[in-house]
Amino acid sequence: MGKRSRQKRLSRSEPTPSSASPNPGPACAAEAASSRRRPAAAAPAAPPPGPAKRWLFRFVLLALVPALVLGLTELALRVAGYGYSTQFFVPHERPGYLTTNPRFAWQYYSRETATTPTPLLFPAGKPAGTLRIILLGESAAAGTPDPAYGFARILEVMLRRQYPSNRFEILNAAMRGINSHIILPIARECAALSPDLFLVYMGNNELIGLHAPSHEELNLTPHLRLLRLGQAIKSTRLAQLTQALLRKLAPKREPKPQDMEFIRRQRLALDDPLRDAVYANFRANLSEIRAANHRAGTSTIVATLGVNLHDFPPLASLHRRDLAPDQLARWEKAYAAGIAAEAAGQFDGALAHYEAAAGIDDHFAELHFRLARCYEAAGRTEPAQRYFVQARDWDALQFRADTRLNAVIRSVSAAGNAATPDWLLCDIERALAESPAAEHGLPGRQMFHEHVHFTFAGDYEVARALLPSVTGSLRLGAPAAPLPSQTECAHALAFTPVDDLNVRAAMARQTARPPFLDQLDHGPRQAEADKRVQEQLARTTRTDFEQAAAVYREALAANPEDWMFHFNYGNLLNQFNQPAAAAAEYEVVVQEFPRHRAFRLAYGNALLQSGRAPLALAQFDTILQLDPDFQPAREALAAARRRLR
Numbered sequence: 001m002g003k004r005s006r007q008k009r010l011s012r013s014e015p016t017p018s019s020a021s022p023n024p025g026p027a028c029a030a031e032a033a034s035s036r037r038r039p040a041a042a043a044p045a046a047p048p049p050g051p052a053k054r055w056l057f058r059f060v061l062l063a064l065v066p067a068l069v070l071g072l073t074e075l076a077l078r079v080a081g082y083g084y085s086t087q088f089f090v091p092h093e094r095p096g097y098l099t100t101n102p103r104f105a106w107q108y109y110s111r112e113t114a115t116t117p118t119p120l121l122f123p124a125g126k127p128a129g130t131l132r133i134i135l136l137g138e139s140a141a142a143g144t145p146d147p148a149y150g151f152a153r154i155l156e157v158m159l160r161r162q163y164p165s166n167r168f169e170i171l172n173a174a175m176r177g178i179n180s181h182i183i184l185p186i187a188r189e190c191a192a193l194s195p196d197l198f199l200v201y202m203g204n205n206e207l208i209g210l211h212a213p214s215h216e217e218l219n220l221t222p223h224l225r226l227l228r229l230g231q232a233i234k235s236t237r238l239a240q241l242t243q244a245l246l247r248k249l250a251p252k253r254e255p256k257p258q259d260m261e262f263i264r265r266q267r268l269a270l271d272d273p274l275r276d277a278v279y280a281n282f283r284a285n286l287s288e289i290r291a292a293n294h295r296a297g298t299s300t301i302v303a304t305l306g307v308n309l310h311d312f313p314p315l316a317s318l319h320r321r322d323l324a325p326d327q328l329a330r331w332e333k334a335y336a337a338g339i340a341a342e343a344a345g346q347f348d349g350a351l352a353h354y355e356a357a358a359g360i361d362d363h364f365a366e367l368h369f370r371l372a373r374c375y376e377a378a379g380r381t382e383p384a385q386r387y388f389v390q391a392r393d394w395d396a397l398q399f400r401a402d403t404r405l406n407a408v409i410r411s412v413s414a415a416g417n418a419a420t421p422d423w424l425l426c427d428i429e430r431a432l433a434e435s436p437a438a439e440h441g442l443p444g445r446q447m448f449h450e451h452v453h454f455t456f457a458g459d460y461e462v463a464r465a466l467l468p469s470v471t472g473s474l475r476l477g478a479p480a481a482p483l484p485s486q487t488e489c490a491h492a493l494a495f496t497p498v499d500d501l502n503v504r505a506a507m508a509r510q511t512a513r514p515p516f517l518d519q520l521d522h523g524p525r526q527a528e529a530d531k532r533v534q535e536q537l538a539r540t541t542r543t544d545f546e547q548a549a550a551v552y553r554e555a556l557a558a559n560p561e562d563w564m565f566h567f568n569y570g571n572l573l574n575q576f577n578q579p580a581a582a583a584a585e586y587e588v589v590v591q592e593f594p595r596h597r598a599f600r601l602a603y604g605n606a607l608l609q610s611g612r613a614p615l616a617l618a619q620f621d622t623i624l625q626l627d628p629d630f631q632p633a634r635e636a637l638a639a640a641r642r643r644l645r
Contacts, residue, residue, distance in 0.1 A: 007081045046484045050572060070238060077237035086235040088117065088173065088186045089193075091124075098124045098193075105175070107234045108182055108210055111629055113258075115177040118147045119563070119593045122171060126194045127496060130167045131474055136183050137201040138209075140305070143173035144453045145506040148564040149495050151434035151454065152199075152527055154463040155470065157492045162479035163471075174201070180208035180285035181227065197473055198293050198300040201428070203306070203405050204229070204298060204452045206282050207398035208266065213274035216265055222277040224284055267396035269318045269363060277490045279408055286412045290423050299422040301466065304409050305401035305452070306432035309388045310444030312451050313520035314365035317395035323361050331360040335367065342370065342509065346379045362457055365394035366520050381440045388442055397515055400451050415482045424469055431465035432458070449507040450516070456495055456503075460486045492556040494565055496548035505533045545576045563589050570602065579609035590619075597623050606637055613643040 020197075075084060092099040099121050104522045105114035115627030116486060126132050133153045135141055143150020152172045155223075159168045163529055173186055183202055190198070206212070213221040233239055286302070293300045319328065353369045354603055370389035393402045406429055413425035432438060437446040447458030454462065464483070471479070484492070508529045516522060552569040559565060570585030586603035593599055604619030617640045623633035 002211075008370065012617075030137055042307045045562055063159040073508050074238050076172060076478070077241060085238040088121075088189050092121060094121070095126070096123055097121055098594065099595075102226075103237060105178070107184075107239075108231070109177075111627070114599075115175060117175045118142055118172050119596055119599075120173075121563070124193070126169075127167070129155060130169050132195045132196070133168065133170045133197045133199060133389055133470070134193070134194065134195045135170065135172045135174050135188070135199045135201070137174035138178055138183075138203075138205050139174075140204060140452045140454065140477065141199075141201040142176055143174075143459070144176060145510070146499070146503055146568070146570055147172060147328075149456055149459060149493055149499070149503070151459040151466070151494055152240045153461055153564075154489045154629050155466055157489045158463060158467055158484060159470070161484045161492075162481050163476050165491055166476065171195075172430040176601075177205070177209070179203075179205040179211075180212045180282050180289075181231070184285045184288055184292075185231075185566045189281065189294050192300065195296075195298050197470065198298055198303040199470070200286075200300060201462075202286075203305050203401040203409065204399065206278050206401075206405060207268065207275065212266075212276065213268065214266060215268075215274070221274065221281065222282050222445055227281075232608070241553060254470055258514060260464065260514045260517050264316065264518070267316045267318055268398070269321070269396055270394045270402070271363070283408050283412060285411065287415075289597065290412065294422060297422075299424070300427050301424045301469045301473060302409060302413055303426040303466070304406045305451050306447070306458075306462070307392060307400040307523065308444055308448035308450065309392055310439045310442040312392075312400075312444075312448070313369045314391050314395035315399060315451075315515050315519060316395065317365040317367070318396045320361045320362060327549075328361050331357050331364075334360070338370065338374075341417050342374055347374045351378065365391050365396060368394055368521060371600045385441060399515065424473060426466055426469045428465055429464055432461060436460050437461065446584060449504070450511050453507065456490060456500070459485060460489060463489075490553065492555070494548075494614040495570065495573075495633040498540060498544055498545075498548045498575070500566065501533070502571070504529075504536070508533050513562055542576075545572070548572055559639060563592050567599070567602075570606070574602075574609075580607045582606045583610055583612075595626060597627060597633065600638060602634055604633075604640070608643065610637070613640050616640045617644070 016070060017502065017593050018118060024506045056559075084106070085101055086104065086107045086203065087101055088103045088104050089098040091097070100117035100119055102116045106115060108114070111514075141150070141152070143152065147153070150172065152170050152174075156168055156170045157164070171190075173190055175182075175186075180202055185201075186199070187200075211221055211227050213219050218423075220230075264401045290302075291298060319331075323331070326407055334357040338350045338357060341347075341350035341353060351371065354367060354374065357364075357367055358371065368391035370385045375381075375384035389403065392400055393404075412425075413423060432443040433441045434444070435447070438444065439446075447455055447461060449455055467483070471477075508526070510516075511529065512526055516526075519525075549569070549572060550566060552572060555562070555565050556569065566585045566588045570582040570589070573579075573585065574582035583603060583606035584605055590596075590600045590603050598625050600619045604616040604623070607613075607619065608616035617637065620633050620637040620640060623630055624637065627633075
C-alpha cells in the first residue's frame with residue numbers, strides 16, 4: 001500500500017512514461033474507480049454571524065436606507081426647482097453678474113425676523129485690473145442705519161482719491177443681526193470670488209445672536225459641531241419643504257415679541273460659565289475664516305471692535321450670584337446713598353458710598369458706570385477710564401464686544417500672523433481711543449449713535465484707521481493725493497444735513513425700543529435725542545432741500561450707476577413731497593434689484609402717492625409673488641385697491 005501510495009503521488013506530480021504503469025493491477029483499478037465515484041470533500045460551513053455582527057448590520061441598514069431616501073428626495077426637490085437658494089450670492093438677471101440673496105437669512109431665522117443683506121451687483125468674474133476688497137461683519141460694518149454712509153463707502157472714496165490710477169471694488173458683505181456662525185459660510189463663499197483683500201470687523205453679536213447661550217433653553221453652545229450640523233440640515237430643500245408644510249398645517253402664530261421681558265431673560269453675567277463656550281466658538285470661527293482666506297491666497301485684515309464706552313450705560317446689571325440677603329441690604333443702602341450724593345453734585349461723597357457698595361458686590365454693571373462718571377467729574381481720569389471699561393464688560397446684555405472678545409481677536413491674529421504673513425491686525429479699538437473725538441481716551445457720542453453704530457464722524461475715523469493697512473497689504477505705494485477730509489468724503493457720498501437728520505431720527509426711533517429701556521437715565525436721554533431731532537427738523541427749510549438735491553445731482557453725474565444715490569435721492573424727493581420724481585429714482589433701483597421687497601415697496605408707494613394706483617398695484621402684487629407673507633405689501637395693496645374704488 002505504501003508502494004502504491006508513493007506511485008500515486010508520483011503519478012500526480014511526475015506523469016512521465018517511465019514512472020506510470022501502463023497496465024495497473026485489479027486492486028489499483030478498483031481503487032481508481034472508487035476514487036472517481038466518491039464526491040470531493042465539501043468545505044467546512046461558515047459559522048453563522050454572531051449577535052454583534054447582526055446588530056451592526058441592522059444598524060447600518062437602518063442608517064443607510066433613510067439617508068439614501070432623504071438624499072434622493074433632496075436631489076429630486078433640487079432638480080424640480082423647489083425652494084430657494086441658501087447661498088449668500090445668487091445669479092442676477094444680468095448674465096455674468098451676481099447679487100446678494102434677499103432670502104439668505106431664512107435658513108437661520110424666521111421669515112418675520114430675518115434681515116436682508118445690503119444689495120450688491122457685481123460681475124462674477126473680477127474685471128482685469130480691478131482690486132476687489134470684501135468686507136465681512138455685522139450691522140456696524142454694514143453701515144446701520146444707512147449703508148450708503150458706512151466706513152466701507154468712505155474707505156472707497158479715500159482709495160479712489162489717493163490712488164486714481166487704480167480701480168477699486170469694495171463689496172460690503174456685512175449684514176445686520178448676524179454673528180460669526182453665519183459670517184463663516186459667507187466668508188467661504190466669498191473666497192471663490194478672487195478677492196484681493198478681506199476686511200473682517202465682527203464680534204458685537206456673539207453673546208446675543210445665533211447660538212448664544214440661554215438659561216431658559218437647551219444649551220447647545222458648547223457643541224460647535226452639532227450646531228454646524230443643524231445649520232447644514234436647515235439649508236436643505238427638504239427642510240424648506242418641512243417648514244412650508246408646517247406653516248400651512250399649523251395655525252398662524254404671531255412671532256414671540258422681543259420685548260423687555262424676553263430680553264431680560266437673556267441676561268448673562270461676565271463670570272457666568274455659559275459665556276466660555278461663546279468665546280471658544282468665536283475663536284474657532286475666526287480661525288476658520290483665516291484658514292479659508294489663506295487657502296484662497298487672499299490677504300486678510302481683521303480689526304478689533306470699538307464701542308461706546310463714555311456715553312452708553314450698561315443695558316442690564318446682575319448681582320453676584322452668592323450674595324446673601326443681608327449683604328444685598330447693605331449694598332442697596334450704600335448704593336442709594338451714593339445716588340443721592342451724586343445727584344447733589346457731591347462726587348467725593350458719592351464715590352465713598354459707591355466704593356463701599358463695590359466692596360460688597362462689584363458685579364453690578366451700573367455701579368461701575370456711576371463710579372466712572374463720578375471719578376471723571378472729580379477730575380480723576382485714570383480710574384474713570386478703568387470703571388467705564390468694567391461697566392461695559394459687566395453688562396449682562398452684551399450687545400457690545402467686551403475686553404475678552406477683543407483679546408480673542410488679538411490672540412488669533414498673533415497666531416495667524418506668525419503662521420502666515422497674509423493675516424494682519426488693525427487695532428480699531430485703540431485707534432478710536434486715540435482719536436481727538438474721544439473723551440479722555442474713551443469713545444463716546446461723537447463717534448457712536450448708541451452702543452456700536454457709528455456716526456459719520458465715527459465711520460470716517462474707522463476708514464482712516466484701516467487705510468494704511470489696506471494700502472500696505474495691496475502694495476499700492478505712495479498716494480498721489482492727500483487724504484480727503486471728512487467734509488470732502490461726506491460731499492462725495494451725498495451725505496447732506498438732511499440725510500444727517502434722517503439718520504439721527506432713525507436712531508432715535510431705535511433707542512426708544514428694547515433693549516434700551518432699562519438703561520440708566522434712559523428717559524431723559526431719549527427725550528433729549530427726540531428734542532434734538534425735532535429742533536433740527538424745524539430748522540430744515542426748502543433751501544436745505546434744494547442744496548441737498550444739488551449735491552445728489554452732482555453725485556449722480558459722477559456715478560450714475562450707484563444705486564444708493566438713486567435710492568436716497570428718491571427718499572429726499574419723497575420727503576419733500578415730490579412723489580412722481582421720487583418714483584423715477586426708485587424705478588432705477590427696482591430695475592437693478594427686481595427681487596428686493598423694500599425697493600418695490602418704496603416704488604409702489606411713490607406711484608400711489610403720485611396718483612398712479614394701477615401701477616402701484618402691480619408693484620405690490622409682484623412683492624407678494626416674491627414673498628406672500630410680507631405684511632407691508634399686503635397693507636399697501638389694500639390701500640391701492642381703496643384708491644381704485
